[in-house]
Amino acid sequence: MNLKNRPIRTCIACRVKSEQNTMLRLQCNDKILLPFSGKGRSFYLCKECCEDIKKSVKSLYRQCKNKADYEQQLKEMVEIWKTK
Numbered sequence: 001m002n003l004k005n006r007p008i009r010t011c012i013a014c015r016v017k018s019e020q021n022t023m024l025r026l027q028c029n030d031k032i033l034l035p036f037s038g039k040g041r042s043f044y045l046c047k048e049c050c051e052d053i054k055k056s057v058k059s060l061y062r063q064c065k066n067k068a069d070y071e072q073q074l075k076e077m078v079e080i081w082k083t084k
């Protein structure tokens with residue numbers, strides 16, 4: 001068993017806990033969705049929720065405390081993330 005200390009994070013959409021490095025880390029800045037810049041608040045989405053944008057976008061409204069066109073933005077973030 002690997003006992004390395006791996007950070008565990010919670011998905012904002014489904015609340016499932018996963019290893020940080022398997023999740024998409026984002027932040028929200030003035031209604032713009034961004035990959036985490038290293039500063040400020042961030043949040044995580046798991047792989048499954050990245051496949052279900054329509055569901056996850058509702059959690060983004062809650063997380064960012066506003067409603068912007070996050071659906072399109074999230075799609076783009078996921079596309080970039082997947083090609084990494």
Ligand SMILES: [Zn+2]
Binds near residue numbers: 013045047049
């Ligand atoms: Zn999830």
